[in-house]
Amino acid sequence: xxxxxxxxxxxxxxxxxxxxxxxxxxxxxxxxxxxxxxxxxxxxxxxxxxxxxxxxxxxxxxxxxxxxxxxxxxxxxxxxxxxxxxxxxxxxxxxxxxxxxxxxxxxxxxxxxxxxxxxxxxxxxxxxxxxxxxxxxxxxxxxxxxxxxxxxxxxxxxxxxxxxxxxxxxxxxxxxxxxxxxxxxxxxxxxxxxxxxxxxxxxxxxxxxxxxxxxxxxxxxxxxxxxxxxxxxxxxxxxxxxxxxxxxxxxxxxxxxxxxxxxxxxxxxxxxxxxxxxxxxxxxxxxxxxxxxxxxxxxxxxxxxxxxxxxxxxxxxxxxxxxxxxxxxxxxxxxxxxxxxxxxxxxxxxxxxxxxxxxxxxxxxxxxxxxxxxxxxxxxxx
Amino acid sequence: xxxxxxxxxxxxxxxxxxxxxxxxxxxxxxxxxxxxxxxxxxxxxxxxxxxxxxxxxxxxxxxxxxxxxxxxxxxxxxxxxxxxxxxxxxxxxxxxxxxxxxxxxxxxxxxxxxxxxxxxxxxxxxxxxxxxxxxxxxxxxxxxxxxxxxxxxxxxxxxxxxxxxxxxxxxxxxxxxxxxxxxxxxxxxxx
Numbered sequence: 001x002x003x004x005x006x007x008x009x010x011x012x013x014x015x016x017x018x019x020x021x022x023x024x025x026x027x028x029x030x031x032x033x034x035x036x037x038x039x040x041x042x043x044x045x046x047x048x049x050x051x052x053x054x055x056x057x058x059x060x061x062x063x064x065x066x067x068x069x070x071x072x073x074x075x076x077x078x079x080x081x082x083x084x085x086x087x088x089x090x091x092x093x094x095x096x097x098x099x100x101x102x103x104x105x106x107x108x109x110x111x112x113x114x115x116x117x118x119x120x121x122x123x124x125x126x127x128x129x130x131x132x133x134x135x136x137x138x139x140x141x142x143x144x145x146x147x148x149x150x151x152x153x154x155x156x157x158x159x160x161x162x163x164x165x166x167x168x169x170x171x172x173x174x175x176x177x178x179x180x181x182x183x184x185x186x187x188x189x190x191x192x193x194x195x196x197x198x199x200x201x202x203x204x205x206x207x208x209x210x211x212x213x214x215x216x217x218x219x220x221x222x223x224x225x226x227x228x229x230x231x232x233x234x235x236x237x238x239x240x241x242x243x244x245x246x247x248x249x250x251x252x253x254x255x256x257x258x259x260x261x262x263x264x265x266x267x268x269x270x271x272x273x274x275x276x277x278x279x280x281x282x283x284x285x286x287x288x289x290x291x292x293x294x295x296x297x298x299x300x301x302x303x304x305x306x307x308x309x310x311x312x313x314x315x316x317x318x319x320x321x322x323x324x325x326x327x328x329x330x331x332x333x334x335x336x337x338x339x340x341x342x343x344x345x346x347x348x349x350x351x352x353x354x355x356x357x358x359x360x361x362x363x364x365x366x367x368x369x370x371x372x373x374x375x376x377x378x379x380x381x382x
Numbered sequence: 383x384x385x386x387x388x389x390x391x392x393x394x395x396x397x398x399x400x401x402x403x404x405x406x407x408x409x410x411x412x413x414x415x416x417x418x419x420x421x422x423x424x425x426x427x428x429x430x431x432x433x434x435x436x437x438x439x440x441x442x443x444x445x446x447x448x449x450x451x452x453x454x455x456x457x458x459x460x461x462x463x464x465x466x467x468x469x470x471x472x473x474x475x476x477x478x479x480x481x482x483x484x485x486x487x488x489x490x491x492x493x494x495x496x497x498x499x500x501x502x503x504x505x506x507x508x509x510x511x512x513x514x515x516x517x518x519x520x521x522x523x524x525x526x527x528x529x530x531x532x533x534x535x536x537x538x539x540x541x542x543x544x545x546x547x548x549x550x551x552x553x554x555x556x557x558x559x560x561x562x563x564x565x566x567x568x569x570x571x572x573x
Contacts, residue, residue, distance in 0.1 A: 003482040010472035015555070016508045023501045024493060029485045030426060030465055031497075036484055039428055040421035052416050055434060059412065059441045060405075303406055 001029065050358070053350055057362070060349065115356040115373060118181030118198055118329045124148075124156075125175040132156065140185030140195075143174070145207050151187065175203045178220070181331035183308070190214060191227035192234065195309045198328040199255065208232065213244075221253040223309045226268075241289055242273040250281075251305050258324060261289040264305045307349070313359065314349045318342045319369065323380065330356045337381045340369070394454045401448050408445055415457050422464045427471055428478055436467045450510060462500070462507045522547055523554035 006029065012018035013026050121136040134141060138150040148156045176186050178196045185195045189207045192214075196202055200220020208214040211232070218238045226234045228247025236243040238254035241261055248268025254261045263272055265281040272279050272287045277294040281287055286300045307314035313329075315322050319340035327334050329352060350359050360371040360378070372379040388396065388410040399407035419440065423433035440463045444456075453459055471477055491497075509524075522540070525531045526547075533551075537544040 001485050001488070003486070006482060006485055007473055007475065010469040013466065013504075014469035014473055016511065020501055020505070023504050024497055025491060026469065027465060027500050027504065028491045028497060029481075029488060030468065031500075032488050033481050033484050034422070034425045037480075038421075038425050040424045043424070048417065051420065051430070051434070055416065055420070055438060055441075056409070056412060058434075059438055059445075060409075062438065062442045063405075063445045 001025070049351070049354075053354070053358070057349060115330050115332060115376065117353055117355060118183060118331065120184060121182040122176050122178045122184035122196065125177060127172045127174065134184060140187065141176075142187040143189050143204075143206060145189060151185070172206045173203055174206055175201055177201045179331070180328050188216075188227075190229065190232075193225040195223040197221035197223075197253075197308050198331075218252055218254060220255055221251070221308070223249075223251045223306055225249050240274055244271040244273065251309075255324070255328075258321075259290050263287045263289075264300055264302070266302055266306070308352065311353065312349060312351050316345060316347050318344055319346065319363070319380070322346060322363070323378070326356065326359060326378070331376065332356065333377045335377055335379045337379060338369070340380065344368075393456065397453055397456060400445070403448070411456060412441060415460055418457060419460045419464060422461050423468065426464070426468045426477070426481075429476075432471055432476060436464060436471075440464065440467065447510075458503060459507070462503045465500075466504060466507055466511075519550050519554050519557070522550040526551055 006026075009018060009022045009026050012022055018026065119136050120139050122134045124132045124134060124141070126132065134156065135150065138152060138154075140151040141156060142149050142151050150156060176184065176196060178184055178198055178200050180199045182198055183196060185193060186202070186204075187193050188204055194202060194216075197220060200218070200222060202222060203217040205215075209232075214229070214232050214234045216234075216236055218236055224234075224236065224245070226245045226247050226249075230246060234245040234247075236245070236252055238252060239256075239261060241254065241263070243250070243252060243263055246268065248270055249266040250268075250270055251264045251266070252262070253264075261274075263270070263281070264286040265283050267283055269283075270281050272281060272289075272294070274287075274289045274294050275292045277289075277292075279287060279294065279296060281296070284298065284300055284302065286297045286305070288295045288297060301314075301316065304314040304316055308325075308329075313322075313325060315325075320342065323334045326332065346363060348362050350362055356373070356378070360373075364370055370381045372381060388406055391399075391407070391410065393411075393414075396407045396411055400411065416437070420433055420437050423436045424430065427433050427436070440460060443463070444451075444460065451459070468477075472481070522536055525536045525539070526533070531539070533544050533547045536547045540547075
């Protein structure tokens with residue numbers, strides 16, 4: 001088939017006026033061409049992933065017509081601020097600007113010494129003071145009084161007789177600790193499952209008492225799927241807050257270096273105790289505690305709250321809050337050469353498996369902030 | 383429902399959720415199909431910029447018209463959309479020269495079943511795209527473009543003037559031009 005003929009058929013296809021035979025011809029040549037040279041297969045995996053993330057952002061920004069909610073939430077936080085600025089990170093516009101991805105990739109390798117993301121990993125502190133490093137190839141462990149195993153069933157310490165958790169277990173405590181750049185999960189002896197975000201610590205008994213409360217202590221961030229047991233309420237203590245649970249899914253963020261402690265309920269119901277405050281949460285609500293003050297925010301974006309657990313970052317917050325997350329996951333320190341405006345809210349979403357440069361680039365696209373990487377330090381500049 | 387749960391959802395129930403406006407379900411569909419959809423666009427156009435334009439249009443369109451489609455699987459549908467969209471790039475010669483070279487060397491087409499199935503899908507897709515048009519306009523446009531009636535025949539059948547028919551077709555084309563997205567690419571070829 002000749003070029004001119006093919007062009008005129010394509011024209012009729014695209015205006016919706018092609019005959020059946022013309023459609024057949026068009027598809028026949030298209031399919032043949034694709035089969036002859038499938039060039040997509042040669043595009044490196046890393047570039048494929050980068051493109052996929054870029055487009056996800058672009059598409060969600062294009063269909064996202066609800067920035068009003070973000071403004072409202074910002075106002076909740078700082079009631080005095082009349083017009084908080086919401087910056088949608090239209091990353092793709094800028095990606096599109098540098099049309100050639102090869103080029104942008106090259107640019108990055110020239111400018112930024114990159115930092116790899118965090119990964120699975122944690123250590124387990126036993127009652128006797130023994131510290132065990134947990135495998136980064138596995139994603140979690142399972143606590144059973146008779147056996148300490150990974151969640152795929154393999155033993156944490158192979159070739160030992162029964163377990164390291166021997167002796168009189170009642171009342172014995174274990175701590176699971178994730179460093180910066182680590183994440184891990186644990187199934188407790190009652191069937192409750194806990195995912196720990198980076199830089200966190202969970203203290204729990206090997207077996208819970210048969211009566212009374214099931215008590216664990218958390219610093220940092222964790223997502224809980226609490227096994228239902230009406231006779232033994234589950235209690236999460238962190239700093240000055242206690243969360244009382246019957247059986248439910250919720251996320252607690254209680255980092256010592258964050259001003260706010262946030263507890264978000266996804267399913268079921270929990271009760272928050274903090275100082276003199278006590279409050280039941282409904283699904284979709286978040287309790288924010290700072291000093292002696294408790295505030296309840298409704299209609300929380302739950303996807304954003306548990307993004308970390310599902311392998312990505314989803315932002316809808318100011319630069320300092322975002323940099324705190326980055327610092328924990330990439331195990332880097334952050335130095336500010338400018339004072340970021342706390343009212344400026346960034347929105348965006350990106351995989352946690354990407355190197356740090358991907359996320360920094362995304363933030364730079366708003367035009368107001370730049371980054372330098374020196375060793376394991378990120379410097380925020382004008 | 384947490385994002386994790388969406389991963390184990392069937393395609394059919396995800397599509398139903400999308401129709402209800404569930405963006406996490408849409409996100410999951412994006413994750414499942416993006417590589418194949420983008421890969422198809424790139425294999426045809428071999429240009430990241432063009433491929434991005436097309437793929438973004440398709441996913442956004444898919445979301446915004448979720449009330450219009452009724453699907454239990456969507457990969458085929460999205461791929462059909464890609465093949466429809468690339469037509470415009472070919473028309474505008476925004477395609478590698480070796481596409482035409484390869485076509486020139488290809489032997490005679492045989493209508494096998496798979497091809498005819500694809501043709502039907504593409505036809506249906508084009509129908510969905512034009513189903514947004516106002517009723518009267520769509521009726522006239524369909525008669526004209528798919529049933530191959532002349533303006534005179536249409537005028538007689540609907541008992542309206544030939545001038546009205548012409549006008550309605552012009553409106554239809556204008557609407558289509560807007561709907562098919564990427565106005566800047568499409569702008570000049572309808573007239």
